[in-house]
Amino acid sequence: MFRRIAALITLTATVALSGSVAHAADRADGEATTSSSVPSGRDPVALAQQRLDDARAQATDISGKISAAQTRKAELEAEIADAEAKIPALRAKATELRTQVKERAAQLYVRHGSATAFESTMAAESTEDGLRAAHLTDAIGGQELDAATELRETAAKLTARETELKQQRTDLEKTLSDLAPLNDQLQQKLVVASALYDKVHALVVDGATTKHGTDVATNASACPVKGLVVFTDDFGELRGGGPHPGIDMAAVPETPVVAVTDGVWRHDVGGDGGNGAWLTGTDGFSYYYAHFSHYSDAPEGIVAAGTVIGFVGMTGNATGPHLHFEIHPGTPGAKPPVDPFATLIALCDANLPGAKTQSSTVNPN
Numbered sequence: 001m002f003r004r005i006a007a008l009i010t011l012t013a014t015v016a017l018s019g020s021v022a023h024a025a026d027r028a029d030g031e032a033t034t035s036s037s038v039p040s041g042r043d044p045v046a047l048a049q050q051r052l053d054d055a056r057a058q059a060t061d062i063s064g065k066i067s068a069a070q071t072r073k074a075e076l077e078a079e080i081a082d083a084e085a086k087i088p089a090l091r092a093k094a095t096e097l098r099t100q101v102k103e104r105a106a107q108l109y110v111r112h113g114s115a116t117a118f119e120s121t122m123a124a125e126s127t128e129d130g131l132r133a134a135h136l137t138d139a140i141g142g143q144e145l146d147a148a149t150e151l152r153e154t155a156a157k158l159t160a161r162e163t164e165l166k167q168q169r170t171d172l173e174k175t176l177s178d179l180a181p182l183n184d185q186l187q188q189k190l191v192v193a194s195a196l197y198d199k200v201h202a203l204v205v206d207g208a209t210t211k212h213g214t215d216v217a218t219n220a221s222a223c224p225v226k227g228l229v230v231f232t233d234d235f236g237e238l239r240g241g242g243p244h245p246g247i248d249m250a251a252v253p254e255t256p257v258v259a260v261t262d263g264v265w266r267h268d269v270g271g272d273g274g275n276g277a278w279l280t281g282t283d284g285f286s287y288y289y290a291h292f293s294h295y296s297d298a299p300e301g302i303v304a305a306g307t308v309i310g311f312v313g314m315t316g317n318a319t320g321p322h323l324h325f326e327i328h329p330g331t332p333g334a335k336p337p338v339d340p341f342a343t344l345i346a347l348c349d350a351n352l353p354g355a356k357t358q359s360s361t362v363n364p365n
Contacts, residue, residue, distance in 0.1 A: 069176050271316065277295070
């Protein structure tokens with residue numbers, strides 16, 4: 001265990017924090033806080049519940065989109081089938097009418113171009129009646145020709161519509177193909193979020209008489225390690241210098257380490273922690289980080305949740321690359337740390353290859 005004596009954050013930094021952070025950045029789960037008062041925060045169970053609710057909402061949204069796409073695809077199939085059934089009949093009817101018009105035109109030509117046609121016309125009760133009969137015959141032929149033209153145009157429009165519908169069907173099939181793996185991922189996320197909630201609830205509520213974390217209501221919204229991480233509840237385990245005051249989070253060297261919430265951060269170099277840091281959150285808690293390989297380029301001072309402040313290393317008293325992480329109520333070092341295991345489980349569920357609730361792995365410190 002390493003012991004540190006951290007000075008309280010300076011009045012200047014406190015004033016800067018309260019004056020500059022009028023509204024904290026939106027949380028990953030959609031919440032926001034202000035510096036006008038100390039936020040109520042969320043305990044690990046509430047955070048796990050929020051993640052479960054988010055997973056349910058996302059899964060429901062994607063399922064709805066898939067259902068809508070499948071319904072539309074069925075409608076398109078029906079429209080395509082209807083168009084395919086109508087087009088041949090329309091084309092056949094147009095051809096038939098055009099053939100009739102051609103035959104009628106030939107008959108009229110022969111009839112009006114011969115003595116017989118002339119005699120038939122003159123044999124009518126009057127010349128006007130005969131001419132009127134010939135004109136009516138021509139008009140009928142013209143109507144058939146117009147009908148045939150209209151049928152052909154309708155068939156052409158149906159063909160174009162059929163092509164359009166088939167393209168829409170292709171696009172929908174592509175959409176469904178893209179949504180399928182996403183739906184699988186979200187369903188898996190829902191399963192993980194549900195298991196996470198059960199685990200955190202068991203740790204904090206059902207297992208209140210055991211260690212495994214405390215019902216700490218922070219506004220932390222980001223896992224401190226931005227990458228694959230493994231940890232167990234080694235808080236309070238006896239080490240060379242006494243009870244272990246935090247959680248050791250093993251990770252690949254140089255994995256980014258981020259601010260878990262909005263606040264003011266500063267370097268804390270030396271001693272067992274090596275390259276360490278304090279983050280004084282706007283939520284009334286302080287967070288201690290240790291063993292950075294080096295710090296990020298982010299300047300000390302006001303920082304938003306998720307900002308990279310360092311990288312996993314093994315400076316100070318460490319036997320392997322990991323982040324040592326602590327949560328303290330109040331200002332840095334003002335009160336003893338609390339077990340952050342349940343909070344870290346809730347924050348880091350997406351980063352865990354399989355979080356364990358027992359100290360069954362080798363602790364790096």
